[in-house]
Amino acid sequence: MRTYLRLVWAVARKDLLVELRTHERLTAMGAFVVLIGVLFNFSIDTALVRPQDIAAALIWMTIIFGGMLGLGNTFRLEQEDGALSGILQSPIPLDALYLGKVLGNFILLSVMVALVFAVFGLFFSLQFSGNPIALLGVVVFGVVGFVSLTTLFSAMATRSSMGENLLPVLVFPLLIPVVVYGTTATDRLFAGRPVAEVSGNLRMLLAFAIIFTVAGAGLFRFVIEE
Amino acid sequence: MNQKQIRWAIGVLGALGVATVLVLHGMVFFWVPTESTMGIVQRIFYIHVPAWWIAFLAFGLVALCSAVYLWLGDERLDRAAVAAAEAGMIFTTIGLLTGPLWGRVAWGTWWEWEPRLTLALILWFIYLGYFLVRRSTVNPEQGKRFAAVVGIIGVLDIPLIHVSVTWLRSLHPQAVILSAENPMNLDGSMGATISVGLLAFTLVFASLFLARYAVGGYEHELDLRDASPGSIQGAEA
Numbered sequence: 001m002r003t004y005l006r007l008v009w010a011v012a013r014k015d016l017l018v019e020l021r022t023h024e025r026l027t028a029m030g031a032f033v034v035l036i037g038v039l040f041n042f043s044i045d046t047a048l049v050r051p052q053d054i055a056a057a058l059i060w061m062t063i064i065f066g067g068m069l070g071l072g073n074t075f076r077l078e079q080e081d082g083a084l085s086g087i088l089q090s091p092i093p094l095d096a097l098y099l100g101k102v103l104g105n106f107i108l109l110s111v112m113v114a115l116v117f118a119v120f121g122l123f124f125s126l127q128f129s130g131n132p133i134a135l136l137g138v139v140v141f142g143v144v145g146f147v148s149l150t151t152l153f154s155a156m157a158t159r160s161s162m163g164e165n166l167l168p169v170l171v172f173p174l175l176i177p178v179v180v181y182g183t184t185a186t187d188r189l190f191a192g193r194p195v196a197e198v199s200g201n202l203r204m205l206l207a208f209a210i211i212f213t214v215a216g217a218g219l220f221r222f223v224i225e226e
Numbered sequence: 227m228n229q230k231q232i233r234w235a236i237g238v239l240g241a242l243g244v245a246t247v248l249v250l251h252g253m254v255f256f257w258v259p260t261e262s263t264m265g266i267v268q269r270i271f272y273i274h275v276p277a278w279w280i281a282f283l284a285f286g287l288v289a290l291c292s293a294v295y296l297w298l299g300d301e302r303l304d305r306a307a308v309a310a311a312e313a314g315m316i317f318t319t320i321g322l323l324t325g326p327l328w329g330r331v332a333w334g335t336w337w338e339w340e341p342r343l344t345l346a347l348i349l350w351f352i353y354l355g356y357f358l359v360r361r362s363t364v365n366p367e368q369g370k371r372f373a374a375v376v377g378i379i380g381v382l383d384i385p386l387i388h389v390s391v392t393w394l395r396s397l398h399p400q401a402v403i404l405s406a407e408n409p410m411n412l413d414g415s416m417g418a419t420i421s422v423g424l425l426a427f428t429l430v431f432a433s434l435f436l437a438r439y440a441v442g443g444y445e446h447e448l449d450l451r452d453a454s455p456g457s458i459q460g461a462e463a
Contacts, residue, residue: 149379152375152379156359156372156375159363159368159372160359160362160363160372161362161363161364162358162362166355166358166359166362169351169354169355169358170355170358170359170376172351173348173351173352173355173387174352174379174380174383174387176348176387176390176391177383177386177387177389177390180390180391180393180394181390184394204386204389204390207386208386211382211386212379212382212383215378215379215382219296219375219378219379222296222371222372222374222375223371223372223375225371226365226368
């Protein structure tokens with residue numbers, strides 16, 4: 001078990017080190033988040049609509065579109081120069097490779113999500129009076145579900161002639177539960193509603209995260225093998 | 227089943243299916259009484275509901291065949307999955323077209339985010355993803371595996387999507403007095419008509435499924451011949 005977890009961490013650490021040195025994905029996602037905040041500012045008539053009322057929707061749409069930008073490149077590095085063949089020849093179990101990728105993507109996306117909340121809080125003067133631990137739970141479970149699904153399909157998209165264009169078509173329909181439960185829970189927490197009102201949302205987001213992380217780990221070998 | 231038996235079954239099921247569809251239309255237009263609340267537009271119900279039933283039956287078949295295909299690697303299961311997907315896509319499209327026609331009169335709007343219609347739209351996109359990913363790889367075997375994974379992930383997500391959309395709708399006031407979930411109390415003739423509709427569409431689906439399965443078999447034979455050393459393509463390879 002310990003060896004397995006070390007392998008998972010080795011994969012995640014490799015991706016995070018590459019990202020720290022190149023800043024490719026973080027830069028793209030970060031710029032996207034800020035620019036989307038700017039565009040939303042111009043697209044909302046604040047005389048008619050209170051940004052606070054639609055903050056949850058804006059935040060989750062930004063997380064999903066921004067996340068898609070970064071997660072689409074999950075396997076790009078391995079695809080170049082045939083590095084993927086090398087990894088497949090190594091004794092690492094394929095599900096450990098998948099979970100390592102998911103862990104690395106989750107950490108990257110967490111940084112982006114923190115930026116999303118900061119940018120939208122700043123641009124739209126959002127007030128938060130709810131339970132921060134509950135909000136953290138909503139975000140963590142939602143992001144894990146999103147990342148597990150997108151990492152699996154990113155491996156497919158990398159090997160497809162359609163490339164990253166395929167990813168939104170595959171992933172967006174399947175993300176509806178994350179969007180529904182994530183935005184409604186975030187909305188209620190921003191409005192200061194009690195945690196009991198979002199406990200169902202938390203359970204469903206956790207169920208989604210568990211189901212698709214397990215399914216992804218089981219199905220990954222059919223996607224990555226040549 | 228050998229090819230001759232499959233062709234025979236296609237013919238019989240197809241003929242029975244077409245005959246039952248004709249009987250269904252006769253019942254819909256000339257026999258079943260008009261529903262008292264929604265009037266004549268309610269007759270779309272006898273087409274819309276069976277189409278929706280087949281769409282989900284087909285997708286269940288796609289997921290089952292895909293899972294067993296990944297497990298056993300038998301290409302006949304992949305052929306069955308793609309046959310079910312193509313036929314299922316047809317019926318999903320029928321459901322998506324008939325739903326708004328009904329909704330325009332029943333709800334006063336072409337589209338309503340009613341849970342089943344929403345789920346049918348999502349299912350259509352999952353089918354689309356299935357076909358896109360299947361055809362987008364250089365290696366056809368890889369495309370088959372990818373499509374199988376999409377089918378399995380899709381069937382895992384469908385119940386979650388349905389629960390989430392239904393829950394979200396329950397938060398908002400209903401747009402109409404009568405919802406699609408509880409359209410009416412069916413009397414005997416309406417129950418008989420919907421049963422004939424279900425039978426008709428199931429027979430047509432079975433015929434389409436077998437026909438596409440048979441075509442898949444011929445395609446597979448051609449691929450094998452092209453790849454064999456004795457063939458021109460095989461020699462070139």
